[in-house]
Amino acid sequence: MRLLVVSDVHANAPAFEAVLRDARRRGFDQALFLGDLVGYYPFPNECAALLRELAPVHGLLGNHDALMLALCDGEQALDQREDSLVVEVIARQLPTLEPDTLALLRELRDEAEGEGWQARHGAFRSRFEYLTTLANAQGNLPYLRADLGFVGHTHVPKVFASVAGDGQELWRTVAFRRPEGQYRVPPRARAFLNPGAVGQPRDGIPEASYALYDTQRQTFHVLRVAYDLGQVQRAVASEGYPASLGVRLTLGR
Numbered sequence: 001m002r003l004l005v006v007s008d009v010h011a012n013a014p015a016f017e018a019v020l021r022d023a024r025r026r027g028f029d030q031a032l033f034l035g036d037l038v039g040y041y042p043f044p045n046e047c048a049a050l051l052r053e054l055a056p057v058h059g060l061l062g063n064h065d066a067l068m069l070a071l072c073d074g075e076q077a078l079d080q081r082e083d084s085l086v087v088e089v090i091a092r093q094l095p096t097l098e099p100d101t102l103a104l105l106r107e108l109r110d111e112a113e114g115e116g117w118q119a120r121h122g123a124f125r126s127r128f129e130y131l132t133t134l135a136n137a138q139g140n141l142p143y144l145r146a147d148l149g150f151v152g153h154t155h156v157p158k159v160f161a162s163v164a165g166d167g168q169e170l171w172r173t174v175a176f177r178r179p180e181g182q183y184r185v186p187p188r189a190r191a192f193l194n195p196g197a198v199g200q201p202r203d204g205i206p207e208a209s210y211a212l213y214d215t216q217r218q219t220f221h222v223l224r225v226a227y228d229l230g231q232v233q234r235a236v237a238s239e240g241y242p243a244s245l246g247v248r249l250t251l252g253r
Contacts, residue, residue: 002027003114005195005211007034007121007152009051010064011093012199013043015208016050018227019198026223028212031055034152035062035108035121038101039086040200041232042239044093048101058112062121062153063128065105068094072102085242092241115215119150130154134173137162137192148185149192150213156203157181157196157211157222163189176222177205185218193220206252 004023009016033056038044051059067090110127112119123129123136124143131140131151137160140149159174163186174183176196185191196209207224214221233246 001029001215003213003215004028004031004056005034005150005193005213006031006198007195007210008036008062008155008197008199009047010036010040010197010199011038011044011047012041012208012232013046013050014227014231015199015225016047018225019208019210020050020054022223022225023210023212026212030057032057032112032114032119032150033059033108034119034150034195035060036064036152036199037062037105037108038068038093038097039064039089040241040245042093042096042235042241043232044096045098045101048098048104052100052104057114058119059104059108060112060119060121060152061105061108061110064090065108066128068097069102069105085244089241089245113146116146117148117150118144118146121151122153123151124149128153131160131192131194132156134160134171137173138171140192141190144190144192147190151192151194152197154194154202155197155200156194157209158194159183159191159220161185161189161191175203176209177203179207179224181222183220183222185220195222200249201252204252206250 123131123140125140157176161172163170195211198208212221229249236246
């Protein structure tokens with residue numbers, strides 16, 4: 001089975017459309033959405049429609065999604081521990097959401113499980129922890145109940161893999177810096193697999209990032225897809241979103 005893994009769309013519909021076109025061309029059997037449908041860019045309703053059409057087997061709640069629901073329900077943004085830019089964008093975006101988009105956000109869950117894997121938006125020790133370093137991975141491994149953990153949140157495609165043998169635990173970290181990259185999970189390994197961000201990459205590569213996981217071959221295939229950055233940047237300007245959000249798309253930061 002081929003599992004499409006997407007994360008951190010952040011209301012960037014042109015990027016999401018490009019990813020789905022590419023993934024459908026390559027072929028997949030099921031889809032897993034790791035969270036953060038909204039935030040940052042001006043197309044939340046369009047992205048919600050695309051996600052409904054995709055019909056993932058599981059959809060997870062990201063920190064931006066959680067903040068959107070908190071503000072919708074009258075909770076204080078300060079309690080969500082987000083920076084001021086995130087709160088500003090979510091507060092701006094909330095009145096534009098269609099009822100179907102809000103309903104979809106309320107369907108998202110904190111965690112998902114499949115055959116041999118678990119998934120969360122952030123990490124397993126804490127749901128919105130950034131799993132960015134080897135130390136983070138080592139600290140989260142005791143909380144992973146399956147062999148594989150799919151995570152997003154960092155906006156950087158990466159693998160942390162652990163193989164135990166002869167009383168030792170050997171770790172490998174794999175970053176994906178090319179248009180395509182593949183990692184085969186070794187037998188008896190336990191690994192955290194991050195597909196990167198659809199809507200706002202942060203590793204210096206502007207193209208949208210996603211992954212295909214082959215459950216039989218145990219290969220994690222990270223792919224980059226170009227899309228019309230200018231369309232998103234023009235929408236950022238016309239909708240009055242912070243200009244820095246448009247600039248960072250070009251930089252991939």
